[in-house]
Structure formats: structure tokens, C-alpha cells
Amino acid sequence: MSLSVNLLAKIAIELQNGISQENRFQRLISTLREVLDCDACALLRYEQQQFRPLAIDGLSPDVLGRRFALEAHPRLEAIARAGDVVRFPADSTLPDPYDGLIPDQEVLKVHACVGLPLFASQTLIGALTMDGMNPTQFDTFSDEELRLIAVLAAGALNNALLIEQLENHDVLPAPHQGSKAPDSEMIGLSPGMMQLKKEIEIVAPSDLNVLISGETGTGKELVARAIHRASTRAEKPLVYLNCAALPESVAESELFGHVKGAFTGAISNRSGKFEMAHEGTLFLDEIGELSLPLQAKLLRVLQYGDIQRVGDDRSLRVDVRVLAATNRDLKQEVLDGNFRADLFHRLSVFPVSVPALRERGDDIALLAGFFCEQSRQRLGLTQVVLSQGALQRLLHYGWPGNIRELEHAIYRAIVLARATGSGSEVVLEPGHFALNDPSHSPTSLAPVVSIQEPAPLGLSLRDATDDFQRRAVRQALTHSHGNWAAAARELDVNVANLHRLAKRLGIK
Ligand SMILES: Nc1ncnc2c1ncn2[C@@H]1O[C@H](COP(=O)(O)OP(=O)(O)OP(=O)(O)O)[C@@H](O)[C@H]1O
CATH class of the missing domain: 3.40.50.300 (P-loop containing nucleotide triphosphate hydrolases)
Structure with a gap:
């Protein structure tokens, strides 16, 4: 099937209709997925050498929180540099950023993958990515047709971004409003x-x-x-x-x-x-x-x-x-x-x-994706995937230590999974998370863990030391019913140092 005038008109109309909607990007991507019959489709915003998903369809929900640095993702880098439609060969060995992130497709082997860079006045503002499990899925579409889709989508994205700016009352970004540094972005929708x-x-x-x-x-x-x-x-x-x-x-x-x-x-x-x-x-x-x-x-x-x-x-x-x-x-x-x-x-x-993490619903998935991608880069891994079971576990936990606790839990789970698995692709399963408190109430303390228990195998000396300290601090806090001064006395440390240590360990 190639794109008929009717289908192109449908895309154009849908894009136009969606522009003023709050879920404008979602509408755009869902239309494209339907019209092009993709298994997964994503609209990404390009800023500061990284791609940020604005809307996804057919991908695991945590993808929305991931940030894809250009230097770490050769496929996305190819799309950013190409200036035109990129069709990856079905057997391309370039790692796919969505490997393991399309539900029910544990490993993305041979598959069709197309990337469309989106430009506004010759500046790269985003990209559309389309994946299909059938290796010839997009062969019926000519480059001309895909280019046309890219132009329509780029126009819609640019308009939507302008509308967003106007709604925020900053017609032109003032110098002091420069883009956020990637490491201080506030994830959450x-x-x-x-x-x-x-x-x-x-x-x-x-x-x-x-x-x-x-x-x-x-x-x-x-x-x-x-x-x-x-x-x-x-x-x-x-x-x-x-x-x-x-x-x-x-x-x-x-x-x-x-x-x-x-x-x-x-x-x-x-x-x-x-x-x-x-x-x-x-x-x-x-x-x-x-x-x-x-x-x-x-x-x-x-x-x-x-x-x-x-x-x-x-x-x-x-x-x-x-x-x-x-x-x-x-x-x-x-x-x-x-x-x-x-x-x-x-x-x-x-x-x-600032709301507690347990009140933020699906933000947990987004943040989990964000920290998976961050830790993946830090540890030099090819891919980190959150299994459905693990995601459910995270979604149902109370997170007394909020985002800091989630960040540490993900990092620790990855270190554990890496130690017990092989290769540089890591899949996080529920067992990699030691979360003991599913029915958290704001007053409940961190779970009681015996400091006698050995640290899990496979941790580096630093991670094992942190693990031990975390248990010791939690135990002291439990004994002292959350009184920091008493806990500091029990541990024979200065209370200010205890606060600092607890913060570093993700306990407070
Ligand atoms: N919305 C968010 N998106 C991404 N990362 C976040 C978000 N909120 C918090 N973090 C990360 O979680 C960690 C804890 O955040 P932060 O130190 O700002 O919390 P806090 O409320 O100031 O904690 P405390 O009360 O202990 O001082 C940091 O690593 C921070 O980068």
C-alpha cells in the first residue's frame, strides 16, 4: 500500500485538528501509527544533543521518561545527521534504542525501522521513528511520501511548540530562560x-x-x-x-x-x-x-x-x-x-x-525509564529494560523515600541484574528490587532489615559498603522511632553527618 491522497489528507487534517489540544502530540503519533501500520511509533523532541519522547504509541510507558543522548544512540544520531528519510536495513547491527521496549517483543531482531528528522527553518527540532516487525513493512512507501509526512509532522510540531510558548507567555525565549540542563530536568506529567x-x-x-x-x-x-x-x-x-x-x-x-x-x-x-x-x-x-x-x-x-x-x-x-x-x-x-x-x-x-511520588501515578514509570537510561549510560550497558512485572512492582510500592529512593532502587537493581546475568543487556525483574513496604503510610518507617544479612553478591566494594551503611542507619532509625538525634547517638556519629549520609544513601 502506498499513501493515497485521501490518507495524506487524513494525516494533514488530524494534525491540524490536534494542534490546539492538550494531547496534541499523542494524537499526531496515533494517527501516524494507524495510517502507516507501524508496531511502534514515537515523536521525539531534539534539544541539547538529546532526543526527548513527546508521545509514543506501541512502546513501553517508561520510554516517555527516557532521554536519548545522541552520542549514546547511533540510530538516533544517524537520523539527526541525515537531513532526510533514513531507512535502516532490516538486519542493521546498529543498536536500536527501543530494543526490549516494545511490549511482547523481547528482542528486536530483524525489523523495519524508519527515522524522519523534523526541521523548522533548517533547524532540527525533532524526529519521528517508526518500527515494524515485518522487515518489509515500510517498503511500499516511497521516500517522497515519507518526506511529505515529515514536513506535515514538522509543521505540526513547530506550531505546537509555538503555541506552548505563547501559552507560557514567552513569545521569544528570554536569555535567562535558556533550555534546562539535561541533568536538572523535572520529569513528570x-x-x-x-x-x-x-x-x-x-x-x-x-x-x-x-x-x-x-x-x-x-x-x-x-x-x-x-x-x-x-x-x-x-x-x-x-x-x-x-x-x-x-x-x-x-x-x-x-x-x-x-x-x-x-x-x-x-x-x-x-x-x-x-x-x-x-x-x-x-x-x-x-x-x-x-x-x-x-x-x-x-x-x-x-x-x-x-x-x-x-x-x-x-x-x-x-x-x-x-x-x-x-x-x-x-x-x-x-x-x-x-x-x-x-x-x-x-x-x-x-x-x-511538591507532591509525594506515591501521588504521582504514572510518573513512576516515566521516572523509572529516566533513571534506567541514566544508569545505562553511567554503567556503559547496551540496554536496560524494565520487565512488566518489575514495573508493576514499582507502581504498587509506597516510596517513602520518594524519587531519591526510586533512583537508588533502579541503580541497585541494575547492578544486581548485571552481576547475576551475562552480557551488557540487562532486564530488571521484580526480584531485583528489595522493596518491602507495599502499604506505605506517610508515618511508616523504612523497612527493618537486619544488618547481619550479607550484602548481595556481585556488588562492588563501594556498593556493598553503601548497602551495609543503609541497613545500619535504617535499623538505628527504627530503634529510635525516627528520631535522628537518638539514631545518631546509637551509631555514634554527629547528627549533621548522619543527615548527610542518609541523604547520600537515599534514605532521606
Ligand atoms: N521530577 C524529577 N525528575 C527527575 N529527577 C528528579 C525529580 N525529582 C527529584 N529528582 C531526583 O531525585 C533526587 C532527590 O531530589 P532532591 O534532592 O531535589 O530532593 P529533596 O526533596 O530536596 O530531598 P531532601 O528533602 O532530602 O533534601 C535527586 O537526584 C534529583 O535529581
Whole structure:
């Protein structure tokens, strides 16, 4: 079958109809899959040397969260470089980015594969990929016909992107709104995440202080980065300070700096985080851990916009936007007398709440795909596939440690699967995930695991050490009913160090 005028007209009309719809990309891809009779079809956006799936049909849901770096995917690189229709030979040995990701096709052997680069004013903006299990599936379509589809799809994609920009009120991208760095992209399409992204867009260009709340590991730091990146201060520094890891003795100097001789050890003048963040943004992580005396000093800066270095009488004016994050219920902390009400109101001019992973539905699949692809590259593997069983397991787990826990779980599962399997293609099965808490409630603690159990075989020394430390910390937290100070005493470590360690291990 070749494309009749009627079929081409159908594609054009469907594309046009879909443009203003929210699911515009999905409509585009479903029409193409039907008309071209593909087994799998994807529309990818090209940005910063990587392809990002915008819509997929016939592919595993986690593909939507994967990011395909050009350098790591020779087929996609060929499409990006070609400038025209690319028909891969059915027996091509170039690895296929969708190998193992088409349901019921565990291994993509001989198959038909066509890639269409999409251009707007000679700039590559995306690609369409089509896969068919019948090696001759696309032979009936001429290059001319496929080119026509590419032109129609490129037009639709470009229009949709323009509409998106207009809806976001940025007709032309301002310099400070440059594309996000690939490693700080916020993955997620669930209603909660879409709402959060909207709120970030609204608040970023204002100069308001923002209080970002959410459970541990939900991505509060990522939200802070996104706000800074989309603000008028983007070209200036974003300075980070974790209030939980701040020993009381040096906290004031860390925040406001000190002058030479202010205290023993102050051998020279030193600027604090506020000065470093001048004209930029200061991100105060775990603000709920700040002591009451320091809260009073912070409030002063927010009120009057000046600071005093420790040991100095003079005031320095600073222009800093403060973003603060907490996983505590700060309102409750105010009621309990642990947090100043006036500071709370100053910080939470615009409160933003980051949803827990268990409330994000299918985002779990997207994030799992994102971390599979990230770990695949990190470990130099050819392919990492999430089996249906494993995906179901992830979807039904409570994720008390949220995205950080998912990220670590995927990485650990891949290391395990690699150690027990052979070759560089890894399939993650439910057994590779040690998730013990399917009925998580927000107050439940991490599962109790005996630290006597040996580490799983096949882990590197570093992974085995991490595994042991993770168990020890969890056990101490269980004994202390979640009281970090008591857990730190049991483990004989400093509480700030324990917070840091737990964060690195994905426990908090
Ligand atoms: N939407 C997301 N897409 C991709 N990665 C994410 C997303 N949200 C969080 N992450 C990743 O999860 C990890 C934890 O995120 P982050 O440190 O921002 O969480 P947090 O809420 O600040 O945690 P804590 O309360 O412990 O400080 C990071 O590696 C981050 O890159």
C-alpha cells in the first residue's frame, strides 16, 4: 500500500485538528501509527544533543521518561545527521534504542525501522521513528511520501511548540530562560507535577521568597533550581546551604561571613552565603532545622536587606532572593514554638508544595525509564529494560523515600541484574528490587532489615559498603522511632553527618 491522497489528507487534517489540544502530540503519533501500520511509533523532541519522547504509541510507558543522548544512540544520531528519510536495513547491527521496549517483543531482531528528522527553518527540532516487525513493512512507501509526512509532522510540531510558548507567555525565549540542563530536568506529567510546573512558571519571574515543602526526596532542590533558572537572576549565582548540616558554632559565620580575628580560627575575612548570593538566589535547604537565634538573624536580613559579618559592626547591603525548603510541617513547628511565626510568613509569601511520588501515578514509570537510561549510560550497558512485572512492582510500592529512593532502587537493581546475568543487556525483574513496604503510610518507617544479612553478591566494594551503611542507619532509625538525634547517638556519629549520609544513601 502506498499513501493515497485521501490518507495524506487524513494525516494533514488530524494534525491540524490536534494542534490546539492538550494531547496534541499523542494524537499526531496515533494517527501516524494507524495510517502507516507501524508496531511502534514515537515523536521525539531534539534539544541539547538529546532526543526527548513527546508521545509514543506501541512502546513501553517508561520510554516517555527516557532521554536519548545522541552520542549514546547511533540510530538516533544517524537520523539527526541525515537531513532526510533514513531507512535502516532490516538486519542493521546498529543498536536500536527501543530494543526490549516494545511490549511482547523481547528482542528486536530483524525489523523495519524508519527515522524522519523534523526541521523548522533548517533547524532540527525533532524526529519521528517508526518500527515494524515485518522487515518489509515500510517498503511500499516511497521516500517522497515519507518526506511529505515529515514536513506535515514538522509543521505540526513547530506550531505546537509555538503555541506552548505563547501559552507560557514567552513569545521569544528570554536569555535567562535558556533550555534546562539535561541533568536538572523535572520529569513528570501527572496532574500534581503539571500544577507544580505552572506554579514555578508563575513565581519564578517575580522576586518573591518561596517556601518549598514536600517529603524527603521529592525533588525540592530541583524545584529551587528551576525557579532560579527561570528567574531574572538566572545569570547570577544560586548558592546552596543545608541548614541541617550546619553545626551551631559555625552557622552564623556560614550565613553572614566573618572578619579576621572574630573568633579563634578566623584567620582572614570571609564572606558568607548571603554575600555570595548577592544579586542571585540563596537556597536554604531544611530550613526547619535552623536554630531559633539564627532564625531571628535571618528574619533581620529579610526585613532590612542588610547583614553583619561576625565580628564586624558595619552593615552590608545585600540583594538576595531566598528560596527555602523543608520536609517538616512548618505551620505545626510554629504552633509548637520551634519556628518563628514572623519568619514563616516572610518565607512563605509563595508556598509551593511538591507532591509525594506515591501521588504521582504514572510518573513512576516515566521516572523509572529516566533513571534506567541514566544508569545505562553511567554503567556503559547496551540496554536496560524494565520487565512488566518489575514495573508493576514499582507502581504498587509506597516510596517513602520518594524519587531519591526510586533512583537508588533502579541503580541497585541494575547492578544486581548485571552481576547475576551475562552480557551488557540487562532486564530488571521484580526480584531485583528489595522493596518491602507495599502499604506505605506517610508515618511508616523504612523497612527493618537486619544488618547481619550479607550484602548481595556481585556488588562492588563501594556498593556493598553503601548497602551495609543503609541497613545500619535504617535499623538505628527504627530503634529510635525516627528520631535522628537518638539514631545518631546509637551509631555514634554527629547528627549533621548522619543527615548527610542518609541523604547520600537515599534514605532521606
Ligand atoms: N521530577 C524529577 N525528575 C527527575 N529527577 C528528579 C525529580 N525529582 C527529584 N529528582 C531526583 O531525585 C533526587 C532527590 O531530589 P532532591 O534532592 O531535589 O530532593 P529533596 O526533596 O530536596 O530531598 P531532601 O528533602 O532530602 O533534601 C535527586 O537526584 C534529583 O535529581
